[in-house]
Amino acid sequence: MxxxxxxxxxxxxxxxxxxxxxxxxxxxxxxxxxxxxxxxxxxxxxxxxxxxxxxxxxxxxxxxxxxxxxxxxxxxxxxxxxxxxxxxxxxxxxxxxxxxxxxxxxxxxxxxxxxxxxxxxxxxxxxxxxxxxxxxxxxxxxxxxxxxxxxxxxxxxxxxxxxxxxxxxxxxxxxxxxxxxxxxxxxxxxxxxxxxxxxxxxxxxxxxxxxxxxxxxxxxxxxxxxxxxxxxxxxxxxxxxxxxxxxxxxxxxxxxxxxxxxxxxxxxxxxxxxxxxxxxxxxxxxxxxxxxxxxxxxxxVPKVLTGEEKLSAAGEVFVASTHFPAVRDTVLGRCSMCHAAEPGYDGIHIAPKNVKLDTDAGIAEHAREIYLQAGRSHAMPPGNVSGITEDERRLIVTWFEEAR
Known part of the structure; x- marks a missing residue:
């Protein structure tokens, strides 16, 4: 833990x-x-x-x-x-x-x-x-x-x-x-x-x-x-x-x-x-x-995008984890319908708190929030609308704690 x-x-x-x-x-x-x-x-x-x-x-x-x-x-x-x-x-x-x-x-x-x-x-x-x-x-x-x-x-x-x-x-x-x-x-x-x-x-x-x-x-x-x-x-x-x-x-x-x-x-x-x-x-x-x-x-008014998304040194550690591919699949399937550049969830037009989890860089940079809100607690997804399982939550915990 x-x-x-x-x-x-x-x-x-x-x-x-x-x-x-x-x-x-x-x-x-x-x-x-x-x-x-x-x-x-x-x-x-x-x-x-x-x-x-x-x-x-x-x-x-x-x-x-x-x-x-x-x-x-x-x-x-x-x-x-x-x-x-x-x-x-x-x-x-x-x-x-x-x-x-x-x-x-x-x-x-x-x-x-x-x-x-x-x-x-x-x-x-x-x-x-x-x-x-x-x-x-x-x-x-x-x-x-x-x-x-x-x-x-x-x-x-x-x-x-x-x-x-x-x-x-x-x-x-x-x-x-x-x-x-x-x-x-x-x-x-x-x-x-x-x-x-x-x-x-x-x-x-x-x-x-x-x-x-x-x-x-x-x-x-x-x-x-x-x-x-x-x-x-x-x-x-x-x-x-x-x-x-x-x-x-x-x-x-x-x-x-x-x-x-x-x-x-x-x-x-x-x-x-x-x-x-x-x-x-x-x-x-x-x-x-x-x-x-x-x-x-x-x-x-649309934001003028400049440059490509970059990973920090801390983010590279999370992406390099052997658990990352499975965690990425979980996040993309359970979280990115809202937390994306173009959310697909009905009624959501911009990613909540501007947290975007539809790229490797985004997932890695927000690893701590994912760990606390979807791993160690059930705060996300709200009402578990996307049906994240307990096994998937445990996987997030393992990924974050081992990478840290």
Whole structure:
């Protein structure tokens, strides 16, 4: 039994679960506070320094919330910080990136038909690009351009479009989308870790020392928080995209990713406008729908195929196995009706997750997935629609474990 592959798959599942849980916590608190901030109302008779208040009802009780734009006159006895949701999301996300894309770089990260580099070089490119995002963003925010929110957002969008295209020239389509999400999410978490929380700590220290905090600290933190708010929905899409090859594995995948940022901004604009009691811009949903139809159309444009399918060194080991001919017959007979360049199964128009098992190279490169999902478990074929036998499953297990 190949315990390593099974344990690693469970590790991936566990880290993914942790990432989802922490992301829910971060997104939930972020959306709540943006809605709260936009819904604050300035009323006569508010305490000095209070920029607005709001009454809310939830869980059988009422909440009376007041916001001090800079800081209250004195330090509260109890202060709740919101930071670990963000930190935990990024740390668990990076762990998942390492477990899936770095440990499986030859399969998930590097596509030598796109850029012929080794796995270590691909990992270094990944790390450098993610760090570069924060550096560029932070320099722009601190430049004179940062004083003009509209101009700043347009420049930042241009950078995101460039990165969307650039990642597709470096990695697999799946990894390109994931990295664009990681690039953006790193900016968001760095905003919290390097700007928002440090600024708040300076304010707290000033209060304790009897000094009056600088208003610019709160304004800077608010700007970064608003950026995070508008970037959240595109990041969620990019993180989920690995399940949908029509998004990441088509010719205009980088254009699709670029449009997703616009759709995310439109949706957040609607909710932010409603929460601020400035109307109901329903047009945002109509435009978002049109853009979504556009990306559906873009996903159907045939991909221009270049080069021949190549086997990696690991793939050659699986093809060289004495069991490979029998395994190939099994996979071609039980799996390739869906997992093929032109699927023959009714209702399947593109290979699920872009996994194609109709060639020796495809079978070898996806040996681990075949082993886990059709050998060690009964996940594939779904409902065993193709009637794979237990003997055939055992053969897959033997093939993979002996080759490894």
């Amino acid at each position: 190949n315990d390593y592959a099974v344990l690693w798959d469970w590790l991936s599942f566990g880290v993914r679960w942790l990432h989802v849980v922490t992301a829910i916590a971060w997104i939930g608190s972020s959306f709540y506070f943006i809605a709260l901030d936009l819904g604050l109302v300035k009323r006569p008779g508010l305490p000095e320094g209070v920029s607005g208040e709001e009454w809310q009802v939830h869980g059988g009780g009422f909440y009376h919330i007041q916001k001090y734009m800079v800081a209250p006159a004195s330090m509260p006895e109890h202060l709740t910080w919101f930071k670990w949701e963000s930190y935990s999301t990024w740390l668990s996300g990076f762990a998942l990136l390492a477990v899936v894309y770095y440990a499986g770089a030859d399969l998930y990260l590097v596509d030598r038909n796109v850029l012929d580099v080794s796995a270590p070089v691909g990992i270094l490119i990944s790390l450098a690009s993610i760090g570069l995002g924060w550096i560029l963003y932070d320099l722009l925010c601190k430049s004179p351009l940062g004083k003009n929110d509209t101009a700043l957002m347009l420049v930042l969008y241009g950078i995101l479009v460039a990165m969307a295209w650039g990642y597709t020239q470096l990695f697999t389509g799946r990894a390109a989308f994931l990295h664009l999400g990681a690039f953006t999410a790193t900016i968001m978490t760095a905003n919290v870790f390097l700007i928002i929380i440090p600024n708040q700590k300076i304010v707290v220290a000033d209060l304790k020392a009897g000094r009056k905090p600088e208003p610019k600290l709160g304004l800077q933190a608010k700007q970064r928080s608003l950026h995070n708010n508008y970037l959240t929905l595109p990041v969620v899409f990019l993180m989920l995209s690995n399940h949908y090859p029509l998004a990441f594995a088509t010719q205009f995948n980088w254009v699709i990713a670029s449009i997703i940022f616009i759709i995310g901004v439109l949706i957040r604009h609607y909710f932010n406008t409603v929460h601020a009691r400035k109307g109901n811009p329903h047009w945002t949903w109509g435009l978002a729908g049109v853009l979504f139809i556009l990306i559906m159309w873009l996903s159907t």
